[in-house]
Amino acid sequence: MTARTSSASFEGAEARWIDVQVQIAGGLPAFNIVGLADKAVAESRERVRAAFAAIGLALPSQRVIVNLAPADRPKEGAHYDLPVAIGLMVAIGVLPPEAGQEYLAMGELGLDGSIAPSPGALPAAMLASERECGFICAEASGPEAAWAGGDLPILAPRSLIQLVNHFKGNQVLARPAPGDLVDGPGVKDLRDVRGQETAKRALEVAMAGGHNLLMVGPPGSGKSMLASRAPGLLPPLTAEELLQVSMIQSVAGMLDRGELSRTRPFRSPHHSASMAAMVGGGSRIRPGEASLAHHGVLFLDELPEFHPQVLDSLREPLETGEIAIVRANSRVCFPARFQLIAAMNPCRCGWGGENGQACARGPKCAQSYQARVSGPMIDRIDLQIDVPPVTPADLALPRPAEGTAECAARVAQARETQMARGSLNAHLGGERLDRVCAPDAPGAALLAQAAEAMGLTARSYHRILRTARTIADLDGADGVRRIHIAEALSARRAKPAGQAISRPAARTSAGF
Structure with a gap:
């Protein structure tokens, strides 16, 4: 079975769409992440495994392949933990398919199933708004993501179990309010x-x-x-x-x-x-x-x-x-x-x-x-x-x-x-x-x-x-x-003493 969800990579201050594909196939038990992932993304396997154990889930005893597409774009950071976990839970039937297909997700997982904030929530939420889909992030990132627009559906759970309960109807996650617009440091006179x-x-x-x-x-x-x-x-x-x-x-x-x-x-x-x-x-x-x-x-x-x-x-x-x-x-x-x-x-x-x-x-x-x-x-x-x-x-x-x-x-x-x-x-x-x-x-x-x-x-x-x-x-x-x-x-300083001022050299009669 193949499940899909979405995340984002970052190029400068802009977010780029990443398609997260999770497949559970026959064969010896394995958990592989492909798609030009760095060390932090590769380590996502162990964080997802521990987070699943913390909420009473287990990885299937089959071959699990996670593909981050497009495969030629570098993937960096731990914020792919949450979309990989959501894709797996959709694949094993814990979450409905719309939890993956209708949301862009980012967040780092703790070993206890908690979801930690990751840099880039605002540009990622802006990307979700452009693609007309929802956004899932850590609770601490919710106020930042809420600045992306009032019509953007945002889920900001504290842990994986809260996210599961929301889609099962046991708990309703309210849309977070935008953070405060604060004054800067005091002005010096x-x-x-x-x-x-x-x-x-x-x-x-x-x-x-x-x-x-x-x-x-x-x-x-x-x-x-x-x-x-x-x-x-x-x-x-x-x-x-x-x-x-x-x-x-x-x-x-x-x-x-x-x-x-x-x-x-x-x-x-x-x-x-x-x-x-x-x-x-x-x-x-x-x-x-x-x-x-x-x-x-x-x-x-x-x-x-x-x-x-x-x-x-x-x-x-x-x-x-x-x-x-x-x-x-x-x-x-x-x-x-x-x-x-x-x-x-x-x-x-x-x-x-x-x-x-x-x-x-x-x-x-x-x-x-x-x-x-x-x-x-x-x-x-x-x-x-x-x-x-x-x-x-x-x-x-x-x-x-x-x-x-x-x-x-x-x-x-x-x-x-x-x-x-x-x-x-x-x-x-x-x-x-x-x-x-x-x-x-x-x-x-x-x-x-x-x-x-x-x-x-x-x-x-x-x-x-x-x-x-x-x-x-x-x-x-x-x-x-x-x-x-x-x-x-x-307001143009004189050049330091002894520094020559360059001017075009005068031409000789020969034209050189």
Whole structure:
């Protein structure tokens, strides 16, 4: 006899349909699982056997074959325990056929027959909703799955015996309610930052347009303090963004009791993070910090201390907004549309001549230290500012009258203006970039002069235009004027002393 049920595998933040086929045939007793299953799936045999014994069932003394189709797609994780158990119970007549045919199931079995939660309940429930079937998961995963839609039939039993009793009519499992929509961590106020008005302005511009920001300054100048206040300036996630972020968090196993938050993600990995931790990967591919910061902020403190290869791995997602992880037999894409905020000291000893502190390693210290971050990586950062030391006079000042709430209101207004045009300024490209960001004649002349003097790349040229458009939006201006171009140019740091500026070489009369 052959019984069928369904489960899901995961490619990035998306769930893919898996057909679970269970056959009981004649022959010597055996229990085999086929279909490119990993070690955790293969071990499902023993967990199912023990769970059946715990509820008074026994595997038939025949040959049992479980096929996970399509057979060429890798199957990873312990969440196949529950669909295999349901398929077996249908095959031996404990459950009716509709228990397998009309539901997608996922969950890990305990040796006592309990059902434990597994990562990915939300995208799996979304897949069940698309296929117009029900969803069976662990009780702890029920609130998370309930966010997939009010019409989706969901069963969230605590154990196998509860599931059996439900289909026999001895117990009714109610549909779980969605988890709470909770507030994020408390917002830190910009009023706590004394002085640093230029850095505050750069932070506001970056948050308003979705731009990347680099702050360079000595220890204690307030770089990390400013970055930690960035989430308070951003508007809440929209419904579509909330779903995308929550699906990534679900696959990563980060949703606790199905609680979702409209607060934008803020990720701050340590500088010892590996490439797999930053962009995703591993033996079982999981999202990295860049994807977990999707629609939010990725803060890299002590930027040059990160491994150069780890930093350069962010170059593609900074341009495309996604990360593609390629293996010999698979290709997995994770969304990674984040804002990068980075902070660094000017040199290894920290001061780089600021505040009267002499650099302990000589004049080339700053140049060699900053060179740890590649030029193409720096070129992708829209705003690059110097953050000077905080003086005693700054610390003695009273708290500023303007704080996070006032700044966030301007950011929200500017973002609303941009979304009315179709996207944030940082994501403009092609014809829309030329049309929306076209400066007036004085602004165009200033930009052309600066591009020649500063040796700007084409990417930097366009990023300055996007930044100037954001500054104009904050000012409520219809077009980009010279003053907006000037402020955008002022947010590009001068290159370290001794670093050459590359320009096309002049041709000789021979044409070479």
